[in-house]
């Protein structure tokens with residue numbers, strides 16, 4: 001065997017013993033195969049374990065989510081806020097009901113929904129929230145429950161990966177309507193299987209109807225339902241598995257602690273962080289592989305595979321970026337999820353691992369890190385040479401991981417630093433620098449074009465369809481949406497937030513911490529200034545330019561100013577105070593001459609395409 005290990009180390013291995021097999025065989029022999037007394041027993045045991053009054057067994061986790069939504073009354077025209085960084089079933093269940101999934105980004109450290117962003121995503125159509133306790137780690141429940149209560153929203157917990165996980169000593173699945181999966185790889189399994197948990201008698205009653213053709217008694221149907229029932233032999237296995245769950249979770253946690261302790265010091269690997277007051281049950285042990293590791297996440301996975309260690313990527317494409325969701329019109333840019341999708345790697349952590357397996361995983365990671373470091377050292381003279389050697393066919397990689405598909409066209413003299421992710425169809429011309437920090441990440445979406453002479457720093461995230469002119473500078477911690485135009489010699493300083501379909505023309509200067517919302521037009525040489533009196537060292541305050549505002553050529557906007565939606569700033573203006581929505585201002589200092597009812601431009605204001 002490769003790597004001197006005794007066998008292939010799989011990502012998952014169901015913990016089945018002879019007793020489990022015997023109990024399933026006995027149930028098969030009993031002649032009751034479909035839903036029967038074992039299902040009722042499993043429901044009661046699982047509800048008691050979770051600390052709720054009712055358990056409703058179904059035949060998989062996806063159906064648990066579907067039934068939970070229907071039982072909560074979710075239907076056409078409703079919005080359900082959820083995370084894009086999950087298995088696709090989480091969002092699909094919302095579509096099954098004719099409702100609309102609304103995605104909010106995740107937290108950088110625990111990969112779960114970013115609770116403050118949840119509050120911002122709520123509209124008058126929002127009826128429910130599906131959180132996911134991803135990888136087995138509970139979400140930030142205090143904050144999520146507060147937001148749901150304040151907005152009268154149903155909380156559904158996708159706990160498909162989190163059997164037995166706890167927040168402040170309380171089991172997940174007991175905060176809202178809980179949905180669990182017993183798929184073969186889960187912390188406990190019934191082969192396929194699912195469970196809904198709730199304290200609500202009404203939700204339980206509806207869920208029981210829906211999972212079985214809406215039937216209240218034989219051939220009497222009260223509502224539209226499905227056949228989502230669990231078999232009695234699956235439930236028999238579930239009962240046995242549930243008895244072992246705490247032990248199995250303890251072994252997972254101990255494996256995770258060993259792995260974390262051994263590999264936490266490896267540069268470029270980030271081990272899972274366990275949030276305060278949380279019991280993490282490590283359905284997955286997922287590390288982040290950043291550029292500082294010296295090889296890409298995918299290269300590391302291939303490296304481990306050669307040593308007979310299987311790994312997983314949960315998940316390589318966030319849901320909002322899946323082809324099917326794109327076809328539905330989803331085109332949001334959710335940078336934290338997108339970055340996580342490029343960096344996460346799940347290592348085996350299941351209870352079937354023994355000490356030798358764990359040591360083999362650790363040693364293989366250390367070997368990979370050492371090899372990457374040696375390769376980098378060996379590459380250093382090559383890098384210098386590459387700058388001189390015109391015959392080089394690769395972009396110059398100062399210290400970079402490259403992540404781009406075959407469809408991207410990156411000129412051979414582009415200088416790369418840190419992790420650089422480039423989308424399909426993107427063209428990067430000569431003399432461009434991408435990234436400025438070895439441990440930074442730069443992401444540029446598909447079908448973009450970066451003209452020669454441009455520099456884009458690390459920790460910048462740009463959506464699809466970016467078009468730059470020549471010599472553009474885009475600095476650190478800036479986020480740019482889709483289909484943005486950045487004209488020649490334009491500078492977008494650090495920490496800016498630029499929405500979708502923004503057009504910045506030649507020589508625009510956007511000062512640090514500025515916000516430019518969707519559809520804004522910035523004419524040539526328009527600038528936002530750093531501080532009113534140009535003092536050196538003053539605190540930087542950006543401007544806020546709201547949706548579809550139009551900023552004329554040569555205009556100057558002082559720090560901290562807000563330009564209202566669809567406002568028009570005449571050419572040459574100096575804007576010294578906030579401009580209301582739709583106002584038209586001219587002069588120095590700018591004064592309002594008109595308030596547009598619609599978005600019509602007046603003479604002297606910049607025209608699109610100027």
Ligand SMILES: Cc1ncc(COP(=O)(O)O)c(C=O)c1O
Nearest residue numbers: 060061062087089090160181183
């Ligand atoms: C987070 C999450 N949600 C939903 C599901 C769907 O569960 P099932 O495969 O049992 O339908 C899964 C299973 O992989 C999951 O991991």
